[in-house]
Amino acid sequence: MSTIKVPATSANLGPGYDTLGLALSLYNDFDIKKRKDQQLKITIIDQNKNKEIKIARKDNLVALAYQKYFDFIAEDLIGAEITEKMHTPLARGLGSSSSAIIGGLAAAAIVSGKLISKTDFIQLAVDLEKHPDNVVPALVGGLTINFYCKNNYDYYKIDIEQELDFILVVPDFELKTEKLRQVLPEVVDYPSAINNLSRVSLLTAAFINREYHLLKTAMEDQLHQPYRKKLIKGFDQVLAAAYESGAYGAALSGAGPTILACTQKKSDQIAQNMKKVFASNAVKTDIFKVKACNQSLYQNLKEEIS
Incomplete structure (x- = not known):
């Protein structure tokens, strides 16, 4: 076997x-x-x-x-x-x-x-x-x-360097990718496309050069998160809690509803603070800390x- x-x-x-x-x-x-x-x-x-x-x-x-x-x-x-x-x-x-x-x-x-x-x-x-x-x-x-x-x-x-922790806060409900693609607009405007082009370039440079302080800006998105977050209670507050607790970057994982955050320290505190925000919105979550x-x-x- x-x-x-x-x-x-x-x-x-x-x-x-x-x-x-x-x-x-x-x-x-x-x-x-x-x-x-x-x-x-x-x-x-x-x-x-x-x-x-x-x-x-x-x-x-x-x-x-x-x-x-x-x-x-x-x-x-x-x-x-x-x-x-x-x-x-x-x-x-x-x-x-x-x-x-x-x-x-x-x-x-x-x-x-x-x-x-x-x-x-x-x-x-x-x-x-x-x-x-x-x-x-x-x-x-x-x-x-x-x-x-x-x-x-x-x-x-x-x-990606092993010095980084990736925190996965996983809500206790499913979201199917097919449904989540249906909430996206058929056309995007130039400002949104330019925003994401610049952020993708910044994100890859941040990981390659280990300049993780750039990830907060680099993980900003205008193509899918603004539309999909409406299906996830407390999304903006969860991201805010991650950053306030010391995360370098935070974003939707895949099509969601999991939210990913990355850090080098205080990973347990970041995870718990994100979990608390979900709990305040009556959403149960599981937490995984991975590399x-x-x-x-x-x-x-x-x-x-x-």
Whole structure:
């Protein structure tokens, strides 16, 4: 049996709508066992709630990704038993769907003994997920700048220093990405686009040069947070509490409702103050304190399969 760990991701990071994604040291574990037939048995266990999650086969992203991989390599499906142990909260803006896709593709690579190129692996993942800022960091780690070029999705990776803590304050309700895209305007104006262009440039420079005091300005967004925050009670106050407590930066994680903050100190105090604001708005929350995950799952697969 093989086991792989797929990191949670924070997509849309700050101003990086559909562009920036960060891998985090919160993992979903996939136990993979090859079968002698063509049956595919998938079990998904929510480790936070200690219960099995039932998903119809047609909607099961692990199964869809597994099948897609075999279709791509043009081979008959090899049966497997895959158990996903989820530590990443479901539908909270932390890449649970991306984890399932990457996990399913990786499982197929292991069972088949054939690892496709990284470029092809990314294309398959994006075909299923649609958003590269979630699946790419889950595959390669770090902070990824994702872009489409010459008919392929590509990325530039920045390793994030382990001196930074990332605080995840996770409200106890789900928000589906499809619904959250519906609240966005069809057209954006030049001032909003210029604001985000400048902030993306500043954010990447801040992480590369470790000038974290720039992150408060760098994480400002005018493309999606102003519209999505209306679905999250206390959003502005939670961000204010994070900054007042000493956070360098704070923003919506993915499509939400999780709010991410980063700091080098006082992480527990920042987390508790953010949690208190949610509580004052009658919203229960869970807290995770994590680091960036810079390790590449693709590299691990390469070493295991070669």
